[in-house]
Amino acid sequence: MSSLRRSAIILLILLALCTPSFSAQRTITQINSLPLADWQKTVNFPDWRGKVDDTLALNSMISFNFWHGQGKVYLKVSDKTQRFNMFINGTQINTSSMKAGGTYAVDISECSIDGINTIQVSNIEPYNQKDAVSLFIPYPVILEGTLKDSGIRPETFSLISDIINADISNGFTSAQLAIIRNGRLVYSNAWGKVNSYNQDGTRITKGRNAH
Numbered sequence: 138m139s140s141l142r143r144s145a146i147i148l149l150i151l152l153a154l155c156t157p158s159f160s161a162q163r164t165i166t167q168i169n170s171l172p173l174a175d176w177q178k179t180v181n182f183p184d185w186r187g188k189v190d191d192t193l194a195l196n197s198m199i200s201f202n203f204w205h206g207q208g209k210v211y212l213k214v215s216d217k218t219q220r221f222n223m224f225i226n227g228t229q230i231n232t233s234s235m236k237a238g239g240t241y242a243v244d245i246s247e248c249s250i251d252g253i254n255t256i257q258v259s260n261i262e263p264y265n266q267k268d269a270v271s272l273f274i275p276y277p278v279i280l281e282g283t284l285k286d287s288g289i290r291p292e293t294f295s296l297i298s299d300i301i302n303a304d305i306s307n308g309f310t311s312a313q314l315a316i317i318r319n320g321r322l323v324y325s326n327a328w329g330k331v332n333s334y335n336q337d338g339t340r341i342t343k344g345r346n347a348h
Contacts, residue, residue, distance in 0.1 A: 181268040182258040197259040204320025211273040218269045224257040251319045282321025
């Protein structure tokens with residue numbers, strides 16, 4: 138057995154034995170149908186990769202981009218599926234409430250992280266069916282944040298504002314700036330006028346501010 142396969146099997150065992158479960162009532166909601174969305178990823182378990190070599194354990198895992206503190210993923214369970222295990226970033230989700238033939242929204246905000254996240258779906262029973270669990274992963278969304286969330290010193294923004302205001306005083310029309318960090322809008326501002334010049338090129342001294 139190769140070291141890669143052995144390491145993957147050890148990882149699966151550790152995930153199964155050492156991670157706590159969330160309360161199903163708190164994180165899982167049965168829904169009538171999937172929301173209309175452009176999905177970041179859609180996969181069917183088991184064996185979504187179709188590998189039968191040393192990467193076999195990776196058939197049970199899928200990685201995707203997300204940010205901490207949000208959001209949801211969606212699952213459709215086939216009519217024949219009796220049970221399965223699910224882990225999100227090493228945290229086991231209690232799947233006992235997800236019954237055969239149902240469609241579910243799973244809140245992963247308590248275990249999502251910035252950057253690459255991983256979902257594992259394994260130990261599906263009965264084991265010999267195809268498309269037992271279908272997973273739908275949406276794109277992350279932008280949330281409201283604060284300067285404190287950004288980790289950027291407040292005086293940095295004061296310096297940026299001074300530079301832009303100086304440019305506008307010397308003829309620059311207007312500017313807008315938005316900073317998104319780890320999925321949160323931490324700063325947004327606008328400077329100057331919506332329209333700073335007449336059609337003949339003369340400067341408008343009074344007008345509606347860009348902000």
